[in-house]
Amino acid sequence: MFRDVSSCNSYNYGDALYWDARYIQEAECFDWYQRYSALRPFVRKYIPTSSxxxxxxxxxxxxxxxxVKDGYEEIMNIDISTVAIEMMGRKxxxxxxxxxxxxxxxxxxxxPDDSFGSVIDKGTLDSLMCGTDAPLSASQMLGEVSRLLKPGGVYMLITYGDPNVRMPHLSRPVYNWKIELYIIPRPGFEGKAMPSIESCSEPIPLSEKGLLPPDFVLEDPDCHYIYICKKMDEGPTIVALNP
Ligand SMILES: C[S@@+](CC[C@H](N)C(=O)[O-])C[C@H]1O[C@@H](n2cnc3c(N)ncnc32)[C@H](O)[C@@H]1O
Structure with a gap:
């Protein structure tokens, strides 16, 4: 089973009350977009188990x-929905x-600043982009993510949003992120509209503006994107010397 926030339609994905009501109704665990088994090659490549x-x-x-079953040692899970957090905390x-x-x-x-080696986001920025004041919410969220990441750490964003709609938010110089992009098929579409996940192992070469190259053919418009945003080390501090 698979769901996608691919259009904001009539649901208010940016609203805590919406999510609380939904998690009361649907108590069974559910993964949006992709399961860990499909994302594992990317997670293992960019996120050490000790992170x-x-x-x-x-x-x-x-x-x-x-x-955790795959060896990851410490994961802090947060959500705006009290219902989801209480349910998962108990479980x-x-x-x-x-x-x-x-x-x-x-x-x-x-x-505090620099608290985490990695941040994973599967569908959460997408939800904010469907809420009211979406650009403001996105910049507040990404500012916080950037603040919490250690230099060298990675923000992994799994989204339906293509570079035209996500890069303007991710590529702000203030974050100082080096960004790589992968495209993977939706579950059930491997080998049909797109190659299998295993063959998506190389990042897509991006244009200077961080967009898909003009000759890039997107076989399946409903594919998923994985943005790997690596926080670069601070540049050297330049001290002006008095003559
Ligand atoms: C599309 S679901 C994805 C859930 C999960 N990451 C997954 O992959 O199945 C989006 C999640 O973001 C949460 N969310 C929405 N707005 C939020 C906010 N402002 N702060 C924290 N969590 C939020 C929702 O409660 C919901 O659990």
Whole structure:
């Protein structure tokens, strides 16, 4: 089963009340877009198992639990939905590698700067982009993500948003992120409209503006994108010497 926030339609994906109501109705765990098994090659390539990870907008996905089974040592899961956080906190109370906190990604001031080696976002920026004041929400969220990442750390964004709609938000110089992009097929579409996930192992070469090259043929407009945003080290401080 697979769902996509690919159009904002009539649902208010940016609203905490919407998500609370939804998680009360649908208590069964569910992963949006992709399961960990499909994302594993990318997660293992960019995120060391010892990294302290922040999973933003965890919902009731199985992803974090699967990552712990695969050796990941510490995952802090946050979500705006109290219902989801209480449900998942209870379910995983016996797994010390998993922690849960109710929090809005636009204000994560409880965490100090440089708290995490990696941040994973599967569908959460997408939800904010469907809410009111979407550009403001996106810049608040990404500012917080950038602040919380250690230099050298990675923000991994799994989204339906192509570079035309996501790069203007991700490529702001203030974040100082080096960005790589992968495109993967939707579950069930491997080998049909697109090659298999295994053959998507190379990043797509991007244009100077960070967009898909003009001759790039997108076989399936409903594919998923993985943006790897690496926080670059601070440049050297230049000190002006008095003559
Ligand atoms: C599309 S779902 C994805 C859930 C999960 N990451 C997955 O892959 O299945 C988006 C999640 O973002 C959460 N969310 C929406 N706005 C949020 C915000 N401002 N702060 C934190 N979480 C938020 C929702 O409660 C929901 O669980």
């Amino acid at each position: 302290r990870i922040l999973m933003v907008g965890c919902g009731n996905a199985v992803m974090s639990e699967d990552m 995983h109370a016996h797994i010390p590698q998993l922690k849960y906190m109710q929090m809005d990604v636009r204000d994560m001031s409880l965490f």
